[in-house]
Amino acid sequence: MVKKYFSALIALICMCTSFGCSKNSKEDSAVSNQEETVSQNNGNNEISELIVPDENSEEYQLGSYRISPSGIKLYYDESIPDDLMLTLEKYFTSFETRDFSTYKTCLYDGYSDLMEEYLQKDFEYGLENSFNLQCDNLLGMSGADEYKITRIRAEHTENDDLSGFFDVLNDNFGRDYYKEVSESSDSLTDLYFSIIVQADDEEVLLISEFQIVFAEKDGKYYTFG
Secondary structure: OOOOOHHHHHHHOOOOOOOOOOOOOHHHHHHHHHHHHHHHOOOOOOOOOOEOOOOOOHHHHHOOEEEOOOOOEEEOOOOOOHHHHHHHHHHHHHHHHOOHHHHHHOEOOOHHHHHHHHHHHHHOOOHHHHHHHHHHHHHHHHOOOOOEEEEEEEEEOOOOOOHHHHHHHHHHHOOOHHHHHHHHOOEEEEEEEEEEEEEOOEEEEEEEEEEEEEEEEOOEEEEOO
C-alpha cells in the first residue's frame, strides 16, 4: 500500500510517474537493507553517503537522500552544506520534542533577547511561551497525539534579495535588523523546506515549501523564528 503522503510529495518534486509496487517488494527490502547498513556504519555522528533508491521502489520517486545521525532522511543537493541541514533538522526536532534549550541554540546571536522583549511588550508573554505555541500548532497540524520527523527536504529559493524576509523583524524590533545581520554574519542562505512526519502509523506531509533563512557565522548556522 502506497503511503498516503506520497501523492503530495510527488507533486512537490514535480514527478509524474506512478507507483507500481508494494512496500513489501524486494526493491523496498533492498533499500531497507541499505539503510540498515548505513545506520550500523554511521556511528561517527556524520551524515551518510548519498543513497540512490532502486528505480522500481517507492523511495525512488522521492529522489536520492542521505541519512542523518538521528535516522532522518535528508533530501538536498551538494550546494547546501551538511551542517546547515543538520541545523534545520535540530531546529524542527526541538519542536517535536519540546526542547526549548535546543531551540534557542538554533537562533541567531541576540535574536532570542530581541524577540523576548518584543513579545513581552506586545503580547505580555515570552519566547518560551511562543515556542510552546509553535509546538502545539505543529502537533495539531499532524493530526495525531504525537509525531516523529522522518524526512526533510530543502532547496535554494534562488532569491538574491533577502531584505523582504526581515521586514517584519525590522518592524518588531524597531531597528534595521536586516542590516545588522547582514553585516555581522558571513553569509545568508534562503531555503524552501518541507517536513514529513510519522503520525498514527502513517507518514504525512506536515509542512510544504515554507521559506527559512539561515545566517552563517564562524562556520555555524543559525535561523530566525
